[in-house]
Amino acid sequence: MSVMSRTLDSDRSPGAPNDRVAAAQAQPNIALIKYWGKRDVALNLPVVGSLSITLDTLWTRTEVRFSDALDADSIVLNGKSDPKQLKRTSACLDLLRARAGIRTRAAVVSTNNFPTGAGLASSASGFAAMVLAGDAALGLNLTPAEQSVLARRCSGSAARSIFGGYVEWAHGSRADGEDSVATPLLPADAWPLSVAVAITSTAEKAIGSTEGMNRTADTSPYQDAWIDSQEADLAEARAAIAERDFERLADISEHSCLKMHALALAAKPGLLYWNAATVAAMHVVRSLRAQGVPVFFTIDAGPQLKAVCLPSAASRVAAALREVPGVLNVVETGLGGPAHLIPTAAAAAA
Numbered sequence: 190m191s192v193m194s195r196t197l198d199s200d201r202s203p204g205a206p207n208d209r210v211a212a213a214q215a216q217p218n219i220a221l222i223k224y225w226g227k228r229d230v231a232l233n234l235p236v237v238g239s240l241s242i243t244l245d246t247l248w249t250r251t252e253v254r255f256s257d258a259l260d261a262d263s264i265v266l267n268g269k270s271d272p273k274q275l276k277r278t279s280a281c282l283d284l285l286r287a288r289a290g291i292r293t294r295a296a297v298v299s300t301n302n303f304p305t306g307a308g309l310a311s312s313a314s315g316f317a318a319m320v321l322a323g324d325a326a327l328g329l330n331l332t333p334a335e336q337s338v339l340a341r342r343c344s345g346s347a348a349r350s351i352f353g354g355y356v357e358w359a360h361g362s363r364a365d366g367e368d369s370v371a372t373p374l375l376p377a378d379a380w381p382l383s384v385a386v387a388i389t390s391t392a393e394k395a396i397g398s399t400e401g402m403n404r405t406a407d408t409s410p411y412q413d414a415w416i417d418s419q420e421a422d423l424a425e426a427r428a429a430i431a432e433r434d435f436e437r438l439a440d441i442s443e444h445s446c447l448k449m450h451a452l453a454l455a456a457k458p459g460l461l462y463w464n465a466a467t468v469a470a471m472h473v474v475r476s477l478r479a480q481g482v483p484v485f486f487t488i489d490a491g492p493q494l495k496a497v498c499l500p501s502a503a504s505r506v507a508a509a510l511r512e513v514p515g516v517l518n519v520v521e522t523g524l525g526g527p528a529h530l531i532p533t534a535a536a537a538a539a
């Protein structure tokens with residue numbers, strides 16, 4: 190038995206006969222057309238639609254155990270009790286409890302096989318996995334669209350990690366947000382792409398996405414331009430994907446990434462998510478592309494750079510990123526499938 194699974198077992202609530210338990214795995218997704226900004230903070234509704242790719246070899250595995258023996262919710266993340274995550278976890282469990290009409294508390298045990306809180310969308314895979322596991326534990330029989338709506342309320346980008354491959358999350362127009370849901374555009378194997386994640390820091394980011402988005406909306410002079418131009422960017426990305434046109438997808442994805450960062454940089458105080466290695470890696474990707482290598486970059490609310498390329502270029506791109514000063518590690522992955530249930534033993538052994 191590994192050290193990790195011993196820790197998880199000892200932290201686990203003792204199983205009681207009437208416990209309702211299930212486990213699920215979800216993968217992070219990377220937005221090519223970015224989500225940034227909320228039109229309703231309480232319901233977590235975005236000001237813009239977004240479009241993403243779901244990854245495969247990076248995952249979150251989560252077990253949710255509802256038990257009458259518990260008098261409070263708990264969360265064990267990567268083998269450690271994590272009180273900082275408890276508020277958001279309980280808020281997500283509350284949504285599941287409301288659906289089931291119960292008040293039973295739950296113990297959540299979750300493991301990521303990648304750094305948490307460093308711009309690798311651990312909240313996307315984490316809350317998608319939690320919603321699937323909670324749904325199964327309580328026998329709610331939610332549709333994937335309903336799971337996406339619930340996951341969105343827990344963390345916006347989690348709406349997209351319910352599905353695999355290429356996914357679009359609509360901003361929706363209803364005040365209750367029920368039409369702000371993700372839908373799959375194309376399965377991963379219909380147009381396989383490779384992704385190299387250049388990890389330039391494993392520290393937790395100083396300013397979380399929610400705070401960053403709200404500061405941007407309140408203070409950035411570019412907020413209206415961001416909202417006004419998003420529909421055209423989404424249409425361009427959809428067309429590029431439908432035609433499997435890599436150059437077209439590369440151009441619009443880098444544009445959306447740089448525009449999101451320009452928007453956030455113009456907040457007061459400005460949000461600077463890049464470090465020196467991030468910028469160096471951007472130049473390396475641009476230089477490869479100028480030499481005809483099919484690759485582009487995208488960067489989220491953290492210092493990691495994600496290079497997206499055709500599979501034929503994957504080893505060359507990863508090798509070039511490994512040479513960048515300040516790049517600590519490069520994780521190579523492809524596009525993956527939807528969030529899915531797993532045996533509870535698999536979550537425990539993660």
Ligand code: 2P0
Nearest residue numbers: 220223224344345346398399489490
């Ligand atoms: C995205 N990001 O589209 C954008 C681009 C980061 C930059 O979605 O407040 O953790 O929980 O809804 O989903 C990260 O924000 O934010 C994110 P909340 P979330 O992937």
